[in-house]
Amino acid sequence: MGVLHGRVALVTGGASGIGLASAEALAVAGADVVVADIDSDGGAAAARRLAGLGGRAVFLHVDATDEQHVADAVRRIVSDFGGLDLALNNVGRGELGRTVTTTSLESWNAILGLSLTSTWLAMKHEIPAMVARGGGVIVNMSSSAGVSPQLTASPAYAAAKAGVAHLTRYAARQYADQGIRVNAVAPGITLTPRVEQWFAQDAIAEEVAGSQFIGRAATPAEVAASVVYLCSPAAAMVTGHTVPVSGGVR
Template sequence: MGVLDGRIALVTGGSSGIGLASAVALAAAGADVGIADLDADGGEAAVARIRAHGRRAVFQQVDATDETQVAGVVGQVVAELGGLDLAVNNVGDGELGRTVTTTSLESWNAIIGRSLTSTWLAMKYEIPAMAQRGGGAIVNMSSSAGVSPQTTASPAYAAAKAGVVHLTRYTARQYADQGIRVNAVAPGLTLTPRVEQWFAPDAIAGEVADSQFVHRAAAPEEVAAAVVYLCSPAAAMVTGHTLPVSGGVR
């Protein structure tokens, strides 16, 4: 039996990268999984991978900054899978080559929306659904850029991911009495499709050599392993914590 048998999860941003790896890992551990993402093709492919583990899965195309759509996907998971016990809030976005003075207001607002507002909005609807089941576990995706200054991260992204860290701790304290644990994961440089699009292999090698103890980028599956742990009974006394999966970012 898997450690998450009988649990029902929702993964936002679950069509690729860390979100996809987390969804598949949750399914491998025994959970049924709902996927929310803008990428319809990727979402349907994720559903197929979850079902290959013998688990139930649903997908809905969702803009994670649209309150009506977020409420709708939580409602769909509850209606079609039977409830909600676990959530991985993984939506986020950034840009390269920006500083405080070269970031536009439009870009700032968009990145804060996708990387921080989306996390709050997901929890707004996930928490009541979990409370109906007597509790649950939420894992929010932060970043090493949210806990350690990094010049490659845009200021909006760094601020948003730092906000995720504090929002996680704030929410964990507020809902602990309802049996809801809220933690975050802070990955370092991870070999997602976006990172591989942005950085050449030699640039990735240079980045990790200069900034962390373990001189390689993480695989999405390594981050997903931390997600499964935080969702599992083994982490029953872990809440309000941000777990770095960053190779020891300095």
């Protein structure tokens, strides 16, 4: 029986990349998993894949920047599964080749909305459901770009992911006495479909990945392993931290 048997997990951005790998790892660990994503085809395929791993799995079409979508998703999970125990908030995107002075206001707002506001909205509705359940665990997806400046990342993305790390610590402090643990994971360069496209288009990408202490990009499964650890009883005294999964990059 898996260490997360009987737990109900929500994974936003769960249709591909780190989100999908984390949803699979949570399912293998015994959790029932709700995949939430704006990609209906990918999300439905992910849920079918997870169902084959033994637990319950469903897909919900959710725009993580729309509060009504998020609120409705959490309400449905509580209604259909009896409660919410675990959440991975994993929505975000950046852009390449932008600087502080060349980033447009439209792009800045869109990236902060996807990478930071979505995390806040998710926690806003997940936390009350977890408190009603008697406790829970939240893992937010930050980035090594939010920990230290990396000029391959856009300034909007770096600022948003730094905000995710600080919001994580804030929420951990505020809700610890209600049984809620909140941590973040900060991946370095990880071989998601988007990063694989970058590798194919830009020779500098592999050079950047090779500059990590462990001279390669991470796999989504390696990031997912940290997500499962943080959700597990083994991390019972871990809260308020941003855990790097970056091959030594800080």
